Amino acid sequence: MNELKNLIKGRLWLPGDAGFDEARTPWNLSVNQPVAAVVEATGADDVAATVGYAALHGLTVTAQASGHGAVAAEGVILLRTHLMDGVEIADGVARVGAGAKWGEVLAAAGPLGLTGLAGSSPVVSVAGYTLGGGVGWFGRKYGLASSRVLAADVVDAAGARARVTAESDPELFWALRGGGGDFVVVTGLEFALDPAPVLYGGRVTWPLERAPEVLAAYREVTARAPEELTVWFDLMKFPGAPGFVAIDCTYLGEHPGELLRPFDAIGGTISDSRAVLPVADLGSICAEPTDPTPGAGRVELLTGLDDAVADVLLADPIDPLISVQVRHLGGALSRPSGGAAGRFTEPYLAYMVGAPLPGTAERMDALSKALVPHTSGRKPYTMLHPGEQAAAAFDASALARLRDLKRARDPHGVIRANYPVLGA
Numbered sequence: 396m397n398e399l400k401n402l403i404k405g406r407l408w409l410p411g412d413a414g415f416d417e418a419r420t421p422w423n424l425s426v427n428q429p430v431a432a433v434v435e436a437t438g439a440d441d442v443a444a445t446v447g448y449a450a451l452h453g454l455t456v457t458a459q460a461s462g463h464g465a466v467a468a469e470g471v472i473l474l475r476t477h478l479m480d481g482v483e484i485a486d487g488v489a490r491v492g493a494g495a496k497w498g499e500v501l502a503a504a505g506p507l508g509l510t511g512l513a514g515s516s517p518v519v520s521v522a523g524y525t526l527g528g529g530v531g532w533f534g535r536k537y538g539l540a541s542s543r544v545l546a547a548d549v550v551d552a553a554g555a556r557a558r559v560t561a562e563s564d565p566e567l568f569w570a571l572r573g574g575g576g577d578f579v580v581v582t583g584l585e586f587a588l589d590p591a592p593v594l595y596g597g598r599v600t601w602p603l604e605r606a607p608e609v610l611a612a613y614r615e616v617t618a619r620a621p622e623e624l625t626v627w628f629d630l631m632k633f634p635g636a637p638g639f640v641a642i643d644c645t646y647l648g649e650h651p652g653e654l655l656r657p658f659d660a661i662g663g664t665i666s667d668s669r670a671v672l673p674v675a676d677l678g679s680i681c682a683e684p685t686d687p688t689p690g691a692g693r694v695e696l697l698t699g700l701d702d703a704v705a706d707v708l709l710a711d712p713i714d715p716l717i718s719v720q721v722r723h724l725g726g727a728l729s730r731p732s733g734g735a736a737g738r739f740t741e742p743y744l745a746y747m748v749g750a751p752l753p754g755t756a757e758r759m760d761a762l763s764k765a766l767v768p769h770t771s772g773r774k775p776y777t778m779l780h781p782g783e784q785a786a787a788a789f790d791a792s793a794l795a796r797l798r799d800l801k802r803a804r805d806p807h808g809v810i811r812a813n814y815p816v817l818g819a
């Protein structure tokens with residue numbers, strides 16, 4: 396593996412090197428990555444050299460920008476792309492490097508009256524999120540992040556560089572829009588931004604006892620929400636602190652008028668951060684940790700949010716989970732995305748997050764099981780968690796298409812996504 400060092404401009408870490416452990420540690424600190432080597436790529440040439448080297452020596456490469464979606468990547472060459480973090484915007488189109496984070500894109504797009512289709516965290520990478528679909532704040536109005544991809548600069552499984560568009564390589568282009576990172580390594584992405592000249596949003600919190608009222612109001616508000624309005628419901632409990640219930644919202648406009656009135660009628664709020672806010676501050680609404688953190692999660696797509704689902708969500712204390720979030724989907728997310736992610740016909744999703752403590756997995760299992768009658772069984776690819784399979788993210792025809800493409804383009808398995816499409 397030492398000869399790889401001479402082929403790249405970036406750093407190579409091998410087991411035993413000082414700094415190897417730090418270099419192989421992902422953002423999600425609960426995931427151990429016993430990799431064979433870590434390459435810190437400085438650009439597309441380093442990526443091509445690394446993949447070419449792996450192809451020649453029968454090795455496997457996993458690209459990783461941040462490690463938010465990390466799984467135990469045993470024996471692979473971990474290709475860290477965080478240094479490739481360029482962001483350029485021109486004519487409503489963003490061109491970003493494989494390591495760019497959403498917060499950087501939003502900071503550049505906001506002053507132009509534009510936004511990208513980012514999710515809750517400003518430090519998730521655009522590449523990993525978008526390749527998996529990307530269920531974000533403005534999905535109801537504008538769709539999945541993957542639907543906005545216009546072109547990708549890639550390195551294929553033989554180590555050759557290419558630019559992929561709908562015209563140059565329709566099948567790969569389709570796969571890159573939501574099918575994950577199993578086919579090529581992306582070195583740069585081009586995607587259309589969407590209008591957000593004025594943005595309103597924030598979080599309102601109440602003591603946990605108010606949860607039944609807040610959930611009732613949530614059902615009422617989301618039942619008639621226009622696509623410009625997105626509201627998420629959260630039950631939250633940090634260790635050693637009292638639990639609380641919250642709603643997080645964004646509205647593509649100056650003010651949502653009466654649309655949020657059912658929440659205002661509840662009273663007894665602990666905090667209310669709702670205001671007109673810069674697009675650049677979108678990532679602060681949910682106040683998620685930005686520094687590396689250990690975490691475990693689970694997602695379920697809900698077929699409805701009726702009394703029976705509300706009863707399940709409110710039945711037991713959420714501990715030892717930290718949060719149970721319900722996201723309102725629908726709108727453009729329910730329409731075809733033009734890529735492998737397809738569309739989400741489910742109107743809501745439930746996202747559970749906990750520290751990897753004793754009891755967390757059992758609590759998530761119990762909640763998932765209780766929700767089963769109200770779930771579709773499908774999961775967004777970006778929200779899969781260690782132990783789950785890519786097959787859960789796609790309908791049968793999309794999965795077959797992705798598997799055919801994988802066999803055709805990477806027959807020796809040189810590139811491996813966190814959730815490989817040929818997995819069980």
Ligand SMILES: Cc1cc2nc3c(=O)[nH]c(=O)nc-3n(C[C@H](O)[C@H](O)[C@H](O)COP(=O)(O)OP(=O)(O)OC[C@H]3O[C@@H](n4cnc5c(N)ncnc54)[C@H](O)[C@@H]3O)c2cc1C
Nearest residue numbers: 460461462463464465514515520523530576581777812813
């Ligand atoms: C705090 C938090 C908040 C989140 N919020 C949301 C949300 O609102 N909406 C949502 O949809 N998801 C959300 N996610 C999930 C997140 O989108 C996925 O974990 C995503 O895979 C993270 O991408 P990343 O590149 O930052 O992570 P990484 O772990 O670096 O990458 C994940 C995978 O993406 C692929 N990949 C990354 N870069 C490349 C590349 N250059 N070429 C090819 N493949 C590549 C690889 O298969 C890699 O294993 C969240 C996750 C966390 C931890």
